[in-house]
Amino acid sequence: MAQGPRGDGLGEGLHKGLVMRCAWPVGFAQGARILEPLALSRPADDKDRRHVRHACGYGCVRCGATIYQYRTVSGSADVDDIVLLCPPCAHALAGRPGAEQALRIMRQRPVARQSQFDRRKLPYALEMPDLVVVPGVTMRKTPMPILFGGVPVLRLDAPEVPGGAVEIGITLAMAGEAPRPVVVANEWLPQGGEGDWTFERPGNRYVITSRDRSAQLILAAVTPGLLALELLRTFDGCRMLESGHNGTRIDGVACPTPAVKSQIVGMAV
Numbered sequence: 001m002a003q004g005p006r007g008d009g010l011g012e013g014l015h016k017g018l019v020m021r022c023a024w025p026v027g028f029a030q031g032a033r034i035l036e037p038l039a040l041s042r043p044a045d046d047k048d049r050r051h052v053r054h055a056c057g058y059g060c061v062r063c064g065a066t067i068y069q070y071r072t073v074s075g076s077a078d079v080d081d082i083v084l085l086c087p088p089c090a091h092a093l094a095g096r097p098g099a100e101q102a103l104r105i106m107r108q109r110p111v112a113r114q115s116q117f118d119r120r121k122l123p124y125a126l127e128m129p130d131l132v133v134v135p136g137v138t139m140r141k142t143p144m145p146i147l148f149g150g151v152p153v154l155r156l157d158a159p160e161v162p163g164g165a166v167e168i169g170i171t172l173a174m175a176g177e178a179p180r181p182v183v184v185a186n187e188w189l190p191q192g193g194e195g196d197w198t199f200e201r202p203g204n205r206y207v208i209t210s211r212d213r214s215a216q217l218i219l220a221a222v223t224p225g226l227l228a229l230e231l232l233r234t235f236d237g238c239r240m241l242e243s244g245h246n247g248t249r250i251d252g253v254a255c256p257t258p259a260v261k262s263q264i265v266g267m268a269v
């Protein structure tokens with residue numbers, strides 16, 4: 001079924017099916033504190049976070065990217081004052097005159113809920129997506145396509161509503177370090193320091209790069225329901241995993257990339 005521009009199923013309920021959500025402890029709950037406008041403001045309650053995601057159309061209210069943070073518009077921790085913003089949009093708006101007013105309008109009319117918004121360029125889907133891991137190898141409906149040193153580098157789950165954002169988790173490490181979560185269930189939550197990782201969104205790609213540029217992941221939205229891991233370079237201490245047009249390699253040695261379907265884990269290396 002083709003995915004309509006309005007995002008089929010959005011707003012038809014918040015029931016979440018078999019979604020394996022990683023509950024990563026974070027300390028952004030703000031209670032009644034007053035914050036700076038645009039500060040991080042992650043509701044402590046899962047129901048409140050769901051409310052915000054639903055109101056924002058499951059993506060950044062400014063550009064629709066499905067990797068985002070919870071931020072307060074005016075400084076209040078009230079759920080109706082909280083928006084989803086991707087890191088580049090938050091950076092672009094921070095300190096800008098009129099940003100608060102503009103965000104208030106975006107919260108009422110988030111881009112992901114506008115009829116002219118082209119959802120095909122981003123990971124919105126009706127159900128669990130397939131993933132092209134390397135050229136010619138597709139893993140179908142596989143929540144953990146690559147396990148590296150026992151850790152899922154990429155984690156994919158069905159959107160919480162049909163037509164919503166594919167649930168993405170990403171765990172990476174730069175050279176010499178141990179893998180840590182960078183994205184947890186679509187939230188930009190780099191563990192160990194905001195400045196260690198950057199997120200960019202050129203066109204239909206998510207590009208995540210470590211500060212020292214030793215590690216990088218490029219994930220592209222190919223068609224609704226199909227993602228492609230265009231490039232992956234990550235570490236587990238001294239071991240290096242690379243994946244891209246040359247296939248999958250561990251410390252430079254090629255290893256087979258299996259095409260699998262409906263397996264929990266695609267490959268473990």
Ligand SMILES: [Zn+2]
Pocket residue numbers: 060061062063064065085086087088089090
């Ligand atoms: Zn954005």
